[in-house]
Amino acid sequence: MTGVLIIGAGAAGAGRQRARGPERGQSIEQSVEVPFRVAAVGGKVPVAIEVNEECATCHGNGAAPGAQLRPCGECSGRGVISFGQGSFAVNRPCPVCAGRGSVPSERCPTCRGAGDTRVSRKVLITVPSGAETGAKVRLKGQGGKGAAGGQAGDLVITFTVTPDRFYKREGLDVVATVPINVAQATLGSRISVKTLDEKKVAIRIPAGTSAGKRFKITGQGIEKDGKKGDLLVEVTITVPETLTEAQEKAMREFAEAGGMKF
Ligand SMILES: [Zn+2]
Ligand SMILES: [Zn+2]
Structure with a gap:
Protein backbone atom coordinates (compact mmCIF):
# COMPACT_ATOMS: atom_id res chain seq x y z
CA MET A 1 0.00 0.00 0.00
CA PRO A 163 10.11 37.90 -41.62
CA ASP A 164 7.80 39.30 -44.26
CA ARG A 165 8.08 38.85 -48.02
CA PHE A 166 7.41 42.49 -48.68
CA TYR A 167 8.52 44.53 -45.64
CA LYS A 168 11.63 44.71 -43.57
CA ARG A 169 12.40 46.87 -40.60
CA GLU A 170 15.06 49.55 -40.11
CA GLY A 171 14.55 51.02 -36.66
CA LEU A 172 11.14 52.65 -36.77
CA ASP A 173 11.22 52.84 -40.56
CA VAL A 174 9.80 50.07 -42.68
CA VAL A 175 11.29 49.31 -46.07
CA ALA A 176 9.00 47.89 -48.75
CA THR A 177 10.65 46.49 -51.84
CA VAL A 178 8.57 47.07 -54.96
CA PRO A 179 9.48 45.80 -58.43
CA ILE A 180 8.96 48.10 -61.42
CA ASN A 181 9.63 47.33 -65.06
CA VAL A 182 12.22 48.89 -67.36
CA ALA A 183 9.67 51.17 -69.01
CA GLN A 184 8.45 52.47 -65.64
CA ALA A 185 12.02 53.07 -64.53
CA THR A 186 13.05 54.95 -67.67
CA LEU A 187 9.84 56.78 -68.55
CA GLY A 188 8.38 57.28 -65.08
CA SER A 189 5.13 55.94 -63.69
CA ARG A 190 2.68 55.95 -60.81
CA ILE A 191 2.62 52.90 -58.61
CA SER A 192 0.44 51.90 -55.71
CA VAL A 193 1.95 50.63 -52.44
CA LYS A 194 0.28 49.00 -49.46
CA THR A 195 1.00 50.58 -46.11
CA LEU A 196 1.30 48.53 -42.88
CA ASP A 197 -2.36 49.17 -42.09
CA GLU A 198 -3.26 47.82 -45.54
CA LYS A 199 -4.20 51.13 -47.13
CA LYS A 200 -3.10 51.84 -50.66
CA VAL A 201 -0.95 54.86 -51.32
CA ALA A 202 0.00 56.03 -54.83
CA ILE A 203 3.53 57.27 -55.38
CA ARG A 204 5.10 58.87 -58.44
CA ILE A 205 8.18 57.22 -59.88
CA PRO A 206 10.05 59.89 -61.85
CA ALA A 207 11.59 59.16 -65.24
CA GLY A 208 15.16 57.89 -64.88
CA THR A 209 14.76 55.97 -61.62
CA SER A 210 17.54 53.48 -60.86
CA ALA A 211 17.19 50.29 -58.85
CA GLY A 212 17.63 50.81 -55.12
CA LYS A 213 16.15 54.32 -55.10
CA ARG A 214 13.94 54.93 -52.07
CA PHE A 215 10.75 56.98 -51.85
CA LYS A 216 9.51 58.10 -48.45
CA ILE A 217 5.91 57.91 -47.33
CA THR A 218 6.03 60.01 -44.19
CA GLY A 219 4.53 58.70 -40.96
CA GLN A 220 3.63 55.26 -42.29
CA GLY A 221 6.32 53.40 -40.38
CA ILE A 222 6.30 51.92 -36.88
CA GLU A 223 4.88 53.88 -33.98
CA LYS A 224 6.64 53.39 -30.67
CA ASP A 225 7.08 55.50 -27.54
CA GLY A 226 5.36 58.47 -29.17
CA LYS A 227 7.63 58.42 -32.23
CA LYS A 228 6.65 57.38 -35.68
CA GLY A 229 8.84 56.09 -38.51
CA ASP A 230 8.32 56.30 -42.27
CA LEU A 231 7.54 53.81 -44.98
CA LEU A 232 10.42 53.69 -47.46
CA VAL A 233 9.54 52.28 -50.84
CA GLU A 234 12.64 50.79 -52.47
CA VAL A 235 12.35 49.93 -56.15
CA THR A 236 13.92 47.00 -57.93
CA ILE A 237 13.81 46.85 -61.71
CA THR A 238 12.65 43.75 -63.49
CA VAL A 239 14.01 43.03 -66.93
CA PRO A 240 12.10 40.84 -69.39
CA GLU A 241 13.71 37.42 -69.67
CA THR A 242 12.84 37.07 -73.32
CA LEU A 243 12.18 39.67 -76.02
CA THR A 244 10.18 39.41 -79.20
CA GLU A 245 12.00 40.21 -82.39
CA ALA A 246 10.36 43.63 -82.50
CA GLN A 247 11.34 44.39 -78.89
CA GLU A 248 14.92 43.37 -79.48
CA LYS A 249 15.13 45.55 -82.60
CA ALA A 250 13.67 48.50 -80.70
CA MET A 251 16.08 47.98 -77.80
CA ARG A 252 19.10 47.92 -80.11
CA GLU A 253 17.90 51.11 -81.75
CA PHE A 254 17.30 52.65 -78.32
CA ALA A 255 20.83 51.81 -77.22
CA GLU A 256 22.47 52.98 -80.45
CA ALA A 257 20.52 56.26 -80.37
CA GLY A 258 21.85 56.92 -76.88
CA GLY A 259 25.38 55.68 -77.57
CA MET A 260 24.98 52.92 -74.99
CA LYS A 261 27.39 50.00 -75.14
CA PHE A 262 26.01 46.49 -75.37
ZN1 LIG B 1 4.12 11.86 5.07
ZN1 LIG C 1 -6.97 14.49 -8.52
Whole structure:
Protein backbone atom coordinates (compact mmCIF):
# COMPACT_ATOMS: atom_id res chain seq x y z
CA MET A 1 0.00 0.00 0.00
CA THR A 2 2.70 2.40 1.01
CA GLY A 3 4.81 1.37 -1.98
CA VAL A 4 2.02 2.37 -4.37
CA LEU A 5 1.78 5.77 -2.72
CA ILE A 6 5.50 6.43 -3.15
CA ILE A 7 5.07 6.33 -6.93
CA GLY A 8 2.41 9.03 -6.76
CA ALA A 9 4.48 11.12 -4.41
CA GLY A 10 7.55 10.83 -6.62
CA ALA A 11 5.61 12.09 -9.63
CA ALA A 12 4.40 15.04 -7.59
CA GLY A 13 7.99 16.11 -7.08
CA ALA A 14 9.88 17.55 -4.15
CA GLY A 15 9.06 20.89 -2.64
CA ARG A 16 5.31 20.37 -2.63
CA GLN A 17 4.00 21.22 0.78
CA ARG A 18 0.22 21.32 0.47
CA ALA A 19 -0.20 20.68 4.17
CA ARG A 20 1.71 23.84 4.88
CA GLY A 21 -0.64 26.30 3.22
CA PRO A 22 -1.25 28.05 -0.08
CA GLU A 23 1.08 27.23 -2.93
CA ARG A 24 1.90 29.63 -5.74
CA GLY A 25 1.09 28.42 -9.28
CA GLN A 26 3.70 27.47 -11.84
CA SER A 27 5.33 30.26 -13.86
CA ILE A 28 5.36 29.49 -17.54
CA GLU A 29 7.85 30.75 -20.11
CA GLN A 30 7.02 30.36 -23.73
CA SER A 31 8.16 31.84 -27.00
CA VAL A 32 5.67 32.79 -29.66
CA GLU A 33 6.05 33.66 -33.33
CA VAL A 34 4.60 37.02 -34.31
CA PRO A 35 4.01 37.87 -37.99
CA PHE A 36 5.95 40.97 -39.09
CA ARG A 37 2.87 43.11 -39.64
CA VAL A 38 1.39 42.31 -36.20
CA ALA A 39 4.71 43.13 -34.53
CA ALA A 40 4.89 46.41 -36.46
CA VAL A 41 1.43 47.79 -35.81
CA GLY A 42 0.50 45.79 -32.72
CA GLY A 43 -2.25 43.22 -32.35
CA LYS A 44 -2.99 39.89 -30.78
CA VAL A 45 -1.57 36.41 -31.27
CA PRO A 46 -3.07 33.17 -29.97
CA VAL A 47 -0.81 31.02 -27.79
CA ALA A 48 -1.46 27.48 -26.59
CA ILE A 49 0.11 26.91 -23.19
CA GLU A 50 0.43 23.81 -21.05
CA VAL A 51 -0.21 24.46 -17.39
CA ASN A 52 -0.23 22.37 -14.23
CA GLU A 53 -3.54 23.09 -12.60
CA GLU A 54 -5.04 21.87 -9.39
CA CYS A 55 -6.95 18.67 -10.15
CA ALA A 56 -10.66 19.44 -10.37
CA THR A 57 -11.63 15.98 -9.11
CA CYS A 58 -9.71 15.98 -5.83
CA HIS A 59 -9.00 19.74 -5.46
CA GLY A 60 -5.34 18.94 -5.03
CA ASN A 61 -5.40 16.44 -2.18
CA GLY A 62 -4.81 13.43 -4.43
CA ALA A 63 -7.68 11.41 -2.95
CA ALA A 64 -10.41 9.64 -4.90
CA PRO A 65 -13.95 10.96 -4.22
CA GLY A 66 -15.20 9.32 -1.03
CA ALA A 67 -11.74 8.05 -0.07
CA GLN A 68 -10.67 8.45 3.52
CA LEU A 69 -7.64 10.43 4.51
CA ARG A 70 -5.44 8.98 7.19
CA PRO A 71 -2.43 10.62 8.79
CA CYS A 72 0.74 9.63 6.96
CA GLY A 73 2.64 6.93 8.87
CA GLU A 74 5.99 7.94 7.39
CA CYS A 75 6.01 11.50 8.76
CA SER A 76 3.41 11.03 11.50
CA GLY A 77 1.18 13.51 9.73
CA ARG A 78 3.72 16.37 9.87
CA GLY A 79 4.23 16.49 6.11
CA VAL A 80 7.99 16.89 6.53
CA ILE A 81 10.83 14.57 7.36
CA SER A 82 14.07 15.66 9.00
CA PHE A 83 17.37 14.58 7.53
CA GLY A 84 20.64 14.92 9.37
CA GLN A 85 21.14 15.68 13.03
CA GLY A 86 21.03 18.55 15.46
CA SER A 87 21.59 21.98 13.92
CA PHE A 88 22.41 20.33 10.57
CA ALA A 89 18.95 18.81 10.28
CA VAL A 90 17.10 19.71 7.10
CA ASN A 91 13.35 19.43 6.72
CA ARG A 92 12.16 17.94 3.42
CA PRO A 93 8.59 17.33 2.26
CA CYS A 94 7.64 13.79 3.08
CA PRO A 95 8.02 11.64 -0.08
CA VAL A 96 5.20 9.29 0.91
CA CYS A 97 2.42 11.88 1.34
CA ALA A 98 4.07 14.54 -0.87
CA GLY A 99 4.05 16.94 2.06
CA ARG A 100 0.32 16.75 2.60
CA GLY A 101 0.55 14.97 5.94
CA SER A 102 -2.17 12.52 5.02
CA VAL A 103 -2.61 9.62 2.63
CA PRO A 104 -5.89 8.65 0.95
CA SER A 105 -7.35 5.17 1.16
CA GLU A 106 -7.73 5.40 -2.62
CA ARG A 107 -5.87 7.67 -4.99
CA CYS A 108 -7.68 10.15 -7.26
CA PRO A 109 -8.26 8.47 -10.65
CA THR A 110 -7.93 11.75 -12.58
CA CYS A 111 -4.47 12.82 -11.41
CA ARG A 112 -3.32 9.43 -10.03
CA GLY A 113 -2.77 11.04 -6.70
CA ALA A 114 -0.48 13.82 -7.90
CA GLY A 115 -2.97 16.56 -7.01
CA ASP A 116 -2.61 18.42 -10.26
CA THR A 117 -3.22 17.81 -13.94
CA ARG A 118 -1.66 19.08 -17.14
CA VAL A 119 -4.10 21.34 -18.94
CA SER A 120 -3.83 22.95 -22.35
CA ARG A 121 -5.11 26.51 -22.49
CA LYS A 122 -5.46 29.00 -25.33
CA VAL A 123 -4.69 32.60 -24.51
CA LEU A 124 -4.60 35.71 -26.67
CA ILE A 125 -1.42 37.71 -26.19
CA THR A 126 -1.41 41.44 -26.90
CA VAL A 127 1.59 42.45 -28.97
CA PRO A 128 2.55 46.12 -28.56
CA SER A 129 3.35 48.03 -31.75
CA GLY A 130 7.04 47.98 -32.60
CA ALA A 131 7.67 44.67 -30.80
CA GLU A 132 11.04 43.12 -31.65
CA THR A 133 12.41 39.59 -31.48
CA GLY A 134 13.48 38.84 -27.91
CA ALA A 135 10.98 41.26 -26.33
CA LYS A 136 9.16 39.75 -23.38
CA VAL A 137 5.79 40.36 -21.82
CA ARG A 138 4.97 39.15 -18.34
CA LEU A 139 1.33 38.46 -17.70
CA LYS A 140 0.83 38.38 -13.97
CA GLY A 141 -1.39 35.56 -12.79
CA GLN A 142 -1.78 34.02 -16.26
CA GLY A 143 0.45 31.02 -15.54
CA GLY A 144 -0.53 27.91 -13.60
CA LYS A 145 -3.30 28.19 -11.03
CA GLY A 146 -2.25 28.25 -7.44
CA ALA A 147 -3.25 25.49 -5.04
CA ALA A 148 -5.04 25.78 -1.72
CA GLY A 149 -5.80 29.45 -2.31
CA GLY A 150 -2.29 30.28 -3.54
CA GLN A 151 -1.60 32.96 -6.15
CA ALA A 152 -1.44 31.97 -9.80
CA GLY A 153 1.99 31.97 -11.45
CA ASP A 154 3.00 34.33 -14.24
CA LEU A 155 3.07 33.75 -17.96
CA VAL A 156 6.22 35.09 -19.60
CA ILE A 157 6.03 35.33 -23.38
CA THR A 158 9.07 35.96 -25.59
CA PHE A 159 8.37 37.22 -29.10
CA THR A 160 10.03 35.97 -32.26
CA VAL A 161 9.12 38.18 -35.20
CA THR A 162 8.82 36.23 -38.44
CA PRO A 163 10.11 37.90 -41.62
CA ASP A 164 7.80 39.30 -44.26
CA ARG A 165 8.08 38.85 -48.02
CA PHE A 166 7.41 42.49 -48.68
CA TYR A 167 8.52 44.53 -45.64
CA LYS A 168 11.63 44.71 -43.57
CA ARG A 169 12.40 46.87 -40.60
CA GLU A 170 15.06 49.55 -40.11
CA GLY A 171 14.55 51.02 -36.66
CA LEU A 172 11.14 52.65 -36.77
CA ASP A 173 11.22 52.84 -40.56
CA VAL A 174 9.80 50.07 -42.68
CA VAL A 175 11.29 49.31 -46.07
CA ALA A 176 9.00 47.89 -48.75
CA THR A 177 10.65 46.49 -51.84
CA VAL A 178 8.57 47.07 -54.96
CA PRO A 179 9.48 45.80 -58.43
CA ILE A 180 8.96 48.10 -61.42
CA ASN A 181 9.63 47.33 -65.06
CA VAL A 182 12.22 48.89 -67.36
CA ALA A 183 9.67 51.17 -69.01
CA GLN A 184 8.45 52.47 -65.64
CA ALA A 185 12.02 53.07 -64.53
CA THR A 186 13.05 54.95 -67.67
CA LEU A 187 9.84 56.78 -68.55
CA GLY A 188 8.38 57.28 -65.08
CA SER A 189 5.13 55.94 -63.69
CA ARG A 190 2.68 55.95 -60.81
CA ILE A 191 2.62 52.90 -58.61
CA SER A 192 0.44 51.90 -55.71
CA VAL A 193 1.95 50.63 -52.44
CA LYS A 194 0.28 49.00 -49.46
CA THR A 195 1.00 50.58 -46.11
CA LEU A 196 1.30 48.53 -42.88
CA ASP A 197 -2.36 49.17 -42.09
CA GLU A 198 -3.26 47.82 -45.54
CA LYS A 199 -4.20 51.13 -47.13
CA LYS A 200 -3.10 51.84 -50.66
CA VAL A 201 -0.95 54.86 -51.32
CA ALA A 202 0.00 56.03 -54.83
CA ILE A 203 3.53 57.27 -55.38
CA ARG A 204 5.10 58.87 -58.44
CA ILE A 205 8.18 57.22 -59.88
CA PRO A 206 10.05 59.89 -61.85
CA ALA A 207 11.59 59.16 -65.24
CA GLY A 208 15.16 57.89 -64.88
CA THR A 209 14.76 55.97 -61.62
CA SER A 210 17.54 53.48 -60.86
CA ALA A 211 17.19 50.29 -58.85
CA GLY A 212 17.63 50.81 -55.12
CA LYS A 213 16.15 54.32 -55.10
CA ARG A 214 13.94 54.93 -52.07
CA PHE A 215 10.75 56.98 -51.85
CA LYS A 216 9.51 58.10 -48.45
CA ILE A 217 5.91 57.91 -47.33
CA THR A 218 6.03 60.01 -44.19
CA GLY A 219 4.53 58.70 -40.96
CA GLN A 220 3.63 55.26 -42.29
CA GLY A 221 6.32 53.40 -40.38
CA ILE A 222 6.30 51.92 -36.88
CA GLU A 223 4.88 53.88 -33.98
CA LYS A 224 6.64 53.39 -30.67
CA ASP A 225 7.08 55.50 -27.54
CA GLY A 226 5.36 58.47 -29.17
CA LYS A 227 7.63 58.42 -32.23
CA LYS A 228 6.65 57.38 -35.68
CA GLY A 229 8.84 56.09 -38.51
CA ASP A 230 8.32 56.30 -42.27
CA LEU A 231 7.54 53.81 -44.98
CA LEU A 232 10.42 53.69 -47.46
CA VAL A 233 9.54 52.28 -50.84
CA GLU A 234 12.64 50.79 -52.47
CA VAL A 235 12.35 49.93 -56.15
CA THR A 236 13.92 47.00 -57.93
CA ILE A 237 13.81 46.85 -61.71
CA THR A 238 12.65 43.75 -63.49
CA VAL A 239 14.01 43.03 -66.93
CA PRO A 240 12.10 40.84 -69.39
CA GLU A 241 13.71 37.42 -69.67
CA THR A 242 12.84 37.07 -73.32
CA LEU A 243 12.18 39.67 -76.02
CA THR A 244 10.18 39.41 -79.20
CA GLU A 245 12.00 40.21 -82.39
CA ALA A 246 10.36 43.63 -82.50
CA GLN A 247 11.34 44.39 -78.89
CA GLU A 248 14.92 43.37 -79.48
CA LYS A 249 15.13 45.55 -82.60
CA ALA A 250 13.67 48.50 -80.70
CA MET A 251 16.08 47.98 -77.80
CA ARG A 252 19.10 47.92 -80.11
CA GLU A 253 17.90 51.11 -81.75
CA PHE A 254 17.30 52.65 -78.32
CA ALA A 255 20.83 51.81 -77.22
CA GLU A 256 22.47 52.98 -80.45
CA ALA A 257 20.52 56.26 -80.37
CA GLY A 258 21.85 56.92 -76.88
CA GLY A 259 25.38 55.68 -77.57
CA MET A 260 24.98 52.92 -74.99
CA LYS A 261 27.39 50.00 -75.14
CA PHE A 262 26.01 46.49 -75.37
ZN1 LIG B 1 -6.97 14.49 -8.52
ZN1 LIG C 1 4.12 11.86 5.07
